Amino acid sequence: MPELPEVETIKRELKKSLLGKKIAQVKILSAKQFVGRLDKIIGARVIDVWRQAKLLGIELNNGFTVLTHLKLTGQLVFVANQKTSAVVKMPHPLPFADNKLPGKTTRIIIKFEDGSRLFFNDLRKFGWMKVVENRKLKAENLLYGPEPLEKSFTLDYLKNIFAKTRRAIKIVLMDQTKIAGLGNIYANEALFKAGIDPRRPANTLKEGEIRALKEAIVSILKEAIKDRGTSAADDAYIQVNARPGGYQKKLKVYQREGQPCFRCHYPIQRIKLGGRSAFFCPHCQK
DNA sequence: TGATATGTTATCTT
DNA sequence: CAAGATAACATATC
Numbered sequence: 001m002p003e004l005p006e007v008e009t010i011k012r013e014l015k016k017s018l019l020g021k022k023i024a025q026v027k028i029l030s031a032k033q034f035v036g037r038l039d040k041i042i043g044a045r046v047i048d049v050w051r052q053a054k055l056l057g058i059e060l061n062n063g064f065t066v067l068t069h070l071k072l073t074g075q076l077v078f079v080a081n082q083k084t085s086a087v088v089k090m091p092h093p094l095p096f097a098d099n100k101l102p103g104k105t106t107r108i109i110i111k112f113e114d115g116s117r118l119f120f121n122d123l124r125k126f127g128w129m130k131v132v133e134n135r136k137l138k139a140e141n142l143l144y145g146p147e148p149l150e151k152s153f154t155l156d157y158l159k160n161i162f163a164k165t166r167r168a169i170k171i172v173l174m175d176q177t178k179i180a181g182l183g184n185i186y187a188n189e190a191l192f193k194a195g196i197d198p199r200r201p202a203n204t205l206k207e208g209e210i211r212a213l214k215e216a217i218v219s220i221l222k223e224a225i226k227d228r229g230t231s232a233a234d235d236a237y238i239q240v241n242a243r244p245g246g247y248q249k250k251l252k253v254y255q256r257e258g259q260p261c262f263r264c265h266y267p268i269q270r271i272k273l274g275g276r277s278a279f280f281c282p283h284c285q286k
Numbered sequence: 287t288g289a290t291a292t293g294t295t296a297t298c299t300t
Numbered sequence: 301c302a303a304g305a306t307a308a309c310a311t312a313t314c
Contacts, residue, residue: 001292054293072292073311096312124310126293167304176294183293234291234313275306276292 002070004148004181005224006237006245007054010076013240014118015049017078018058022113030107033122036131040064053144053180057137065137067130073236074120074127077101081115092242095235096123123236144180148217153179158210162202169205170198171274173217182217185230185254188279190216192253197285198278199271223247230254253279 002010022045028034044060051057056076058066068076079088079101088101097103101119108120108129120129132140145161146152161178162169172178173187182190191198193216196209205213224230229245231237232255238244252262257270261281271278 003293069294071294122310123312124292126309165303171304174293274304
């Protein structure tokens with residue numbers, strides 16, 4: 001599912017594809033997933049594409065931004081200008097989208113003046129697109145903690161937030177108001193790399209463990225971005241060109257229940273934490 | 287067939 | 301009241 005590295009990958013590709021393009025038409029096939037005034041974006045040009053946490057912003061030249069959250073199963077696929085607007089057959093299998101564009105999970109289509117199209121597919125309809133005036137974006141920004149790949153993500157900050165709660169460390173890692181962009185895949189992977197049991201109350205972590213965890217988060221996210229994200233089993237995530245990412249080959253614990261730990265060969269366990277699956281090695285993670 | 291998975295938010299509980 | 305826990309959302313898959 002799209003977490004920080006996946007949304008970052010989408011952002012980089014979209015920026016290359018969309019900069020300067022003028023929105024000509026928007027087809028909304030699932031009304032509840034498009035929020036705000038459509039007339040505010042027709043005729044506007046894309047001047048920037050940015051990411052905060054798992055949120056994507058497409059900034060226009062008229063003071064408005066199209067915010068997008070992919071939630072669990074959202075996909076953004078860009079198809080360059082074609083002569084006709086007929087259905088596109090994709091060269092690579094498209095998870096949950098019928099391998100056609102538009103497909104049965106296509107919810108919104110943004111058409112640009114040059115004939116190119118951006119398809120927003122979403123099997124489960126949890127994702128959304130929202131037209132927001134730039135000056136109202138600050139309210140959205142306040143919802144998120146520091147970005148793990150920016151300077152504000154310091155050891156002192158982590159020591160501080162962990163000391164204040166006895167919630168399980170994995171739940172704190174996935175709390176977007178504390179740290180921006182970590183979801184189930186990378187929270188599990190980072191805890192394995194740092195050798196920390198996901199159930200540990202956050203306020204019991206020692207300074208050395210927090211340092212190791214911080215280092216694990218940063219190195220794993222960087223590596224996953226380099227590999228253009230994780231397209232795990234039954235996962236909707238694909239790149240803007242519809243190809244899968246590559247980091248699923250490097251997963252150490254996520255979706256590996258019952259398989260041997262790469263470090264000690266003990267079977268990886270799966271438990272429920274806060275209603276979500278936690279994968280870990282009981283032997284290597286204390 | 288009914289449980290399961292998933293990120294976020296709304297709502298309930300402690 | 302605030303922190304923490306849980307339900308709700310949609311829908312294909314097993």
